Amino acid sequence: MHMQQPDESGRFGDFGGRFVPEALMPACLELEAAFKEAWSDPAFVGEFRHVLAEFGGRPTPITHLSRLSDKLGVRIFAKREDLAHTGSHKINNVVGQTLLTKRMGKTRVIAETGAGQHGVATATAAARLGLGCTVYMGELDTQRQELNMFRMELLGARVVPVTSGSRTLKDAVNEAMREWVTCVEDTHYCLGSVMGPHPFPWMVREFQSIIGQEAREQMLSRGEGVPDMVVACVGGGSNAAGIFAGFANTTSRLIGAEAAGGAAVANGSPGVLHGMKSMLIQSEFGQIEEAHSISAGLDYPGIGPEHAHLAATGRAEYVPVSDDEVIPALQLMSELEGIIPALESAHAVAWIIREAGRAIPSGSSVLLNLSGRGDKDVAQVREMLKGQQ
Amino acid sequence: MKSLERALRQIRGEGRKALVPYFMAGVTPNWRDYVHAAIQGGADAVEIGLPFSDPLMDGVVIQEAGLRALNAGTTLASVCAELQQESFSVPLVAMTYYNLFHYDGLERAAGRLQQAGITGAIVPDLTLEESTHWRAVCASSDVATIFMVAPSTTSDRFVQLAAATEGFCYAAARMAVTGRAAGAGDAQRVVDSVREVSDVPTYVGIGITQPEQARESSAFSDGVIVGSALVARVLAGDSPVEIEGLIATFRDAIDG
Known part of the structure; x- marks a missing residue:
């Protein structure tokens, strides 16, 4: 089974669609048409790939994590999105969307951000193309990720702290959408994950699928063949969708590691939020609950609709990973492999550590999407380790 | 025709905004x-x-009011139960977001509204395209589905939305969420676009904060919706008597 095209209404199975104020519908329809047209134009695809090669640092390598493999008794390979420009896979999507913004004749982008990675990537791509950029970031996250906030400002973006609700990613999306209503004529909303109204979940997956395409070729060319398992962390789920896209039609098991405090598949139910129908963590009265995670990038009570569909069909499995498991995983990865992963990516590492020899049979080959580097998290991790002493 | 639209058409028929x-x-x-x-x-x-x-379509005032209500334990069921205890001499229309109905189950949610005496629903994140199931459920009840149109609405969508809306058509005066900007904005163009394709009553909302604006907008429409300006006064502690007085100033301005 391939990752599929959504149907005309933007649905993957029961999930997806478009649930936005009428004021935004024309922009969603315009974006869908523009993306379809651009994505079938070899010139646009060529430019996208050229920018990612020349500016984004692609292709990213695959590293055999030999010491961690020896320790766990499985063969682990990491797709090194941490080595992409700006330090995570987020650059893939924003290069695509900012090129599309130009093509649509818009002059400005807005974005939401959780950990700051998507905000930094958007500010970076906007700077390169000369687009105006405003980033909405939950006030709590501006404190947790102060340096990323400053990075965005260095890149010429304006950062707006969001003080409503839980003051995290969910509220940043709300505020970005409210703002988009007021400026939709000249502004593109550069959404950072495989979520939101159609065509975003599909478009973002398409831009991120370069991860999976590269990884598959790289695994084959190093003689490894298709891995037994592909593991990625999932907040909204863009890095997971990107790497799954390369393996959905193979025998690989696909695993998405969600933060336990935002595990929309394990603890959620179908609902409508942020323009999409998907799995959401909700109260007994249909109010959306606040997620809780040490990783700002996974602090989200939902999941992209295509993931909800892959979970419903059983093609992919989604597993919760608790905060307590993440810091030791980050430490082990750093000490054994010389790679400090982002707290988000460390969820995928933690699941592999926990399940090696259990859900992951000994001797299996595992492809880990190392979606981002941990530099942004070092100060937070230091504080947490201090607190443990 | 549902009772809401009959009532609102009658108001227009009497020459009243x-x-x-x-x-x-x-x-x-x-x-x-x-x-x-x-x-x-x-x-x-x-x-x-x-x-x-x-609340994706609401600015800070209604966000704050919603937060207070949620913190007080307000639910769809509790509101409907409270309303059921009383009767009101004018139509009541619910405004909320689709997840509340979706979570409750569409049939049950529509049933609750009907029993509470609510005769219409404005659901700003329920697009025309996604509304088929909800409208089918409401077809067997007296709950009208009210659609919004906006300055960005395209001509083909004006035709579809004006044909689908029941009760009235909600004309957003400007590209903004509630309570964020004041003034008539593009309201006249939006209202005219509806009128070209439909005779459904068309009311202007989003940005009506002063009686004078209400007068201006009602001159070229069938009525006006006043939200954040009133909710801000409730949040500030105005009593019902004070709110009655404020509404009366809007009434006087509209009736001119």
Whole structure:
């Protein structure tokens, strides 16, 4: 089974669609048409790939994590999105969307951000193309990720702290959408994950699928063949969708590691939020609950609709990973492999550590999407380790 | 034709411009007193906000009111149960977000509204394209589905939305969420676009904060919706009597 095209209404199975104020519908329809047209134009695809090669640092390598493999008794390979420009896979999507913004004749982008990675990537791509950029970031996250906030400002973006609700990613999306209503004529909303109204979940997956395409070729060319398992962390789920896209039609098991405090598949139910129908963590009265995670990038009570569909069909499995498991995983990865992963990516590492020899049979080959580097998290991790002493 | 549209067409037939205030259910323990006060002050219908955790179409005032209501334990069921205890002399219309109905189950949610005497629903994140199931459920009830149109609405969508809306058509005067900007904006162009394709009553909302603006907008439409300007006064502690007085100034301005 391939990752599929959504149907005309933007649905993957029961999930997806478009649930936005009428004021935004024309922009969603315009974006869908523009993306379809651009994505079938070899010139646009060529430019996208050229920018990612020349500016984004692609292709990213695959590293055999030999010491961690020896320790766990499985063969682990990491797709090194941490080595992409700006330090995570987020650059893939924003290069695509900012090129599309130009093509649509818009002059400005807005974005939401959780950990700051998507905000930094958007500010970076906007700077390169000369687009105006405003980033909405939950006030709590501006404190947790102060340096990323400053990075965005260095890149010429304006950062707006969001003080409503839980003051995290969910509220940043709300505020970005409210703002988009007021400026939709000249502004593109550069959404950072495989979520939101159609065509975003599909478009973002398409831009991120370069991860999976590269990884598959790289695994084959190093003689490894298709891995037994592909593991990625999932907040909204863009890095997971990107790497799954390369393996959905193979025998690989696909695993998405969600933060336990935002595990929309394990603890959620179908609902409508942020323009999409998907799995959401909700109260007994249909109010959306606040997620809780040490990783700002996974602090989200939902999941992209295509993931909800892959979970419903059983093609992919989604597993919760608790905060307590993440810091030791980050430490082990750093000490054994010389790679400090982002707290988000460390969820995928933690699941592999926990399940090696259990859900992951000994001797299996595992492809880990190392979606981002941990530099942004070092100060937070230091504080947490201090607190443990 | 559902009872809401019959009532609103009759108001127009009498040569009267409709005044539709908005209140957030559950924002204070005596929130229903504000609804009664608004009717005393001259409201022709009242919008009842049902609080949702993520109100995408609302600015800070209604966000704050919703948060207060949620913190007080307000739910779809509790609001409907409270409304069922009373009767109101003008139509009531719910305004909320789709997840509340989706979570409750569409049949059950529509049933609750009907039993509570709510004769219409404005659901800003329920697009025309996604509304098929909800409208089918409401077809067997007296709950009307009210659609919004906006300055960005394209001509083909004006035709579809004006044909689909029941009760009235909600014309957003400007590209903004509630309570964020004041003035008539593009309201006249939006209203004219509806009128070219339909004779459904068309009311202007989003940005009506002053009686004078209400007068201007009602001159080229069938009525006006006043939300954040009133909710801000409720949040500030105005009593129902004070709100009645404020509504009366809007009424006087509209009736000129």
